[in-house]
Amino acid sequence: MSTALIIALAYFLVLSGGVSLWARKRVKSGRDFVTGGGALAWPLVMAGFVLAPLGSGHTLSLWESSSKLGAAVLWWAIMSGGLMVPLFLLWFGPWFRRLGVQTFPEGMGKIFGEKIGWVISAVFPAQLLGICIAEVLATATAFYALAGGKEDVLPARYIILAIVLTILYIFVGGLMQAAWMNLFNATMLILGSFVAVFYTGGWLSDNGYGGYEGIAAHYAGAGEAWKTTLMNFSPDVVFTLIIPCLILTIFMQSASQVQNQPMLLARSESDVRRGVFWAAFINSMAAYPWVILGLVGMALPVLAVAPNLSVPAFAQMAFPPWLLGILMTSLLAATLSTTGGLILGASHIIVNDILKRALHPKMDDKTFLVLTRAMIVVCALLVIIPALRLPGILPLLYWVFSFAVPVFGVYLIGMLWQVNKVAAWTTLLAGYAANFYGTFAKVGWLPGQIGPSVQNVYLTIFATICFGVVLNLVLPGQPGYLRQLKAKKQESGN
Numbered sequence: 001m002s003t004a005l006i007i008a009l010a011y012f013l014v015l016s017g018g019v020s021l022w023a024r025k026r027v028k029s030g031r032d033f034v035t036g037g038g039a040l041a042w043p044l045v046m047a048g049f050v051l052a053p054l055g056s057g058h059t060l061s062l063w064e065s066s067s068k069l070g071a072a073v074l075w076w077a078i079m080s081g082g083l084m085v086p087l088f089l090l091w092f093g094p095w096f097r098r099l100g101v102q103t104f105p106e107g108m109g110k111i112f113g114e115k116i117g118w119v120i121s122a123v124f125p126a127q128l129l130g131i132c133i134a135e136v137l138a139t140a141t142a143f144y145a146l147a148g149g150k151e152d153v154l155p156a157r158y159i160i161l162a163i164v165l166t167i168l169y170i171f172v173g174g175l176m177q178a179a180w181m182n183l184f185n186a187t188m189l190i191l192g193s194f195v196a197v198f199y200t201g202g203w204l205s206d207n208g209y210g211g212y213e214g215i216a217a218h219y220a221g222a223g224e225a226w227k228t229t230l231m232n233f234s235p236d237v238v239f240t241l242i243i244p245c246l247i248l249t250i251f252m253q254s255a256s257q258v259q260n261q262p263m264l265l266a267r268s269e270s271d272v273r274r275g276v277f278w279a280a281f282i283n284s285m286a287a288y289p290w291v292i293l294g295l296v297g298m299a300l301p302v303l304a305v306a307p308n309l310s311v312p313a314f315a316q317m318a319f320p321p322w323l324l325g326i327l328m329t330s331l332l333a334a335t336l337s338t339t340g341g342l343i344l345g346a347s348h349i350i351v352n353d354i355l356k357r358a359l360h361p362k363m364d365d366k367t368f369l370v371l372t373r374a375m376i377v378v379c380a381l382l383v384i385i386p387a388l389r390l391p392g393i394l395p396l397l398y399w400v401f402s403f404a405v406p407v408f409g410v411y412l413i414g415m416l417w418q419v420n421k422v423a424a425w426t427t428l429l430a431g432y433a434a435n436f437y438g439t440f441a442k443v444g445w446l447p448g449q450i451g452p453s454v455q456n457v458y459l460t461i462f463a464t465i466c467f468g469v470v471l472n473l474v475l476p477g478q479p480g481y482l483r484q485l486k487a488k489k490q491e492s493g494n
Contacts, residue, residue, distance in 0.1 A: 007325025023173025030368035046275025048262035055338030056138035063294025070227030081284025192330030406431020420477030
C-alpha cells in the first residue's frame with residue numbers, strides 16, 4: 001500500500017471515527033438523523049450545503065473535460081458558485097424550510113397533491129444513485145491512480161473501498177455527522193489542492209519545463225493557446241458546457257434532496273443566508289486547482305495517459321509522498337462528501353416518502369431510524385456494479401441531472417406564479433418523456449453543436465418551458481404557494 005493511500009485512509013478513518021463517536025451521543029432519533037435536530041449555527045449549515053454539489057462535477061469531470069475544452073471548463077464552477085449558490089441560500093433554501101417538510105418530493109406533494117409527490121419520490125432516488133455512481137467512480141479513480149495504478153481500468157477493490165468510506169461518512173450520525181465532517185473537509189479541500197498547485201509551479205521550473213509559462217508556451221506552440229484562457233467561447237464550450245451548466249446547476253441542484261436537506265439543519269432562515277459568501281467562494285475555488293493540474297498533466301508528453309488519469313499520473317511523477325497523500329485527501333474530501341450526501345438523500349426519500357408516508361403512516365421513530373440506516377447500506381451496495389461499468393462521468397451527470405429540470409420548473413411556477421395540478425402533471429410527464437427521447441434517439445433538428453451527450457438537457461428545458469408556461473397561461477389556478485403562505489400568516493395574525 002502506498003504512503004499516499006495510507007495518509008488518506010488514516011485521515012478519513014480518524015475523522016469518521018471521531019465524529020461518529022461525538023454524533024452518536026447527540027443523534028437519538030430518526031428526526032435527529034435526517035435533520036440534525038434543526039438547531040445548528042450557520043457555519044455547519046454552510047458546510048453541510050457547500051460540499052454536497054462538488055464531487056466529481058468540480059474535480060475529475062472538469063480536469064477530464066479540460067483536455068478537449070481547456071480552462072473554459074471552469075465556467076461550470078464560476079456559474080455554480082457565483083449563481084446557483086447565492087440563489088439557493090438566499091431564496092430557494094429558505095422557501096423549502098417554509099414548506100415544513102423533510103424531503104423535496106414531500107414538498108411537491110404539499111403544493112400539488114400527494115400523488116405527484118409519490119411519483120417524484122419514485123424517480124428521485126434512482127436519479128441520486130445515478131449521480132452517486134459517478135462519484136464512486138471518481139473516488140475509486142483517486143484511490144487507484146494515486147496509489148500507483150496506470151491502466152484505464154479500475155479494479156473492483158477500489159470501488160468497494162469507496163463504498164465503505166461513504167457508508168462510514170454518514171452511518172452513525174446522518175446529516176449532523178456529514179455537516180461536521182464537511183466543515184473539516186472544506187478546509188482540507190481548498191488548502192490541500194492549492195498547496196499542490198503552488199508546489200507544481202516550482203517543480204515545473206526546477207525540472208526544465210519553464211514553470212507555468214512553459215505550459216502556456218506548449219499549448220501555444222501546438223496551436224491550442226485557447227486552452228489556457230477562460231475567454232474561449234467556442235460553440236463546443238457554449239453549447240456543451242456553459243448553457244447546460246447554467247440550466248442544470250440551477251434547476252437540478254435546486255430540486256435536489258441533497259441540496260435541500262442541509263436546510264433542515266438550520267436554527268432559522270438567517271442561519272441559511274449568513275454563509276452565502278463562504279459557500280460561494282468554496283464552491284467556485286474548489287475547481288481551479290484540478291483544472292490547472294489537469295492541463296499540466298496533459299501538456300507533458302512523458303506521461304501519455306488518458307485524460308481522467310492526467311492529474312494522478314502527474315502527481316505520481318512530481319509530488320513527494322506526503323504531498324501526494326494530501327492531494328488524495330483533498331480529492332476524497334470532495335467526492336466522499338458528495339457521495340455521502342447522495343446516499344443519505346436517496347435513503348431519506350425512500351424511507352420517509354415511500355415506506356412511511358405511502359405504505360406505513362404509523363411508523364414509529366425507532367423503526368424510521370433503523371430503516372434509514374439499513375437503506376444507506378442498501379443504496380450504497382446498489383451502485384457497485386454500475387460503477388464498474390461506467391464509461392464516463394459528464395454524460396451520466398447530464399442525463400440524471402435532466403430528470404430534475406421539469407420538477408424544479410413546476411416547483412418554481414407553483415411557488416411564484418400559480419398552482420395548477422393539471423399543468424404540473426403535464427409539464428412533469430412531458431419533461432420526463434423528453435429526457436428519455438433525447439437519451440435513446442438522435443435528434444436531427446437540433447443545431448449541430450449540440451451533441452448526443454447534452455441533447456436531452458435542451459429537450460427537457462424546452463418541454464418544461466413550453467408546457468409549464470403555456471398551460472399556466474391558459475388554465476386558471478390558485479395563487480402561488482408563497483402568496484398562499486403569506487395570506488395564511490396574515491390571517492392568523494389578525
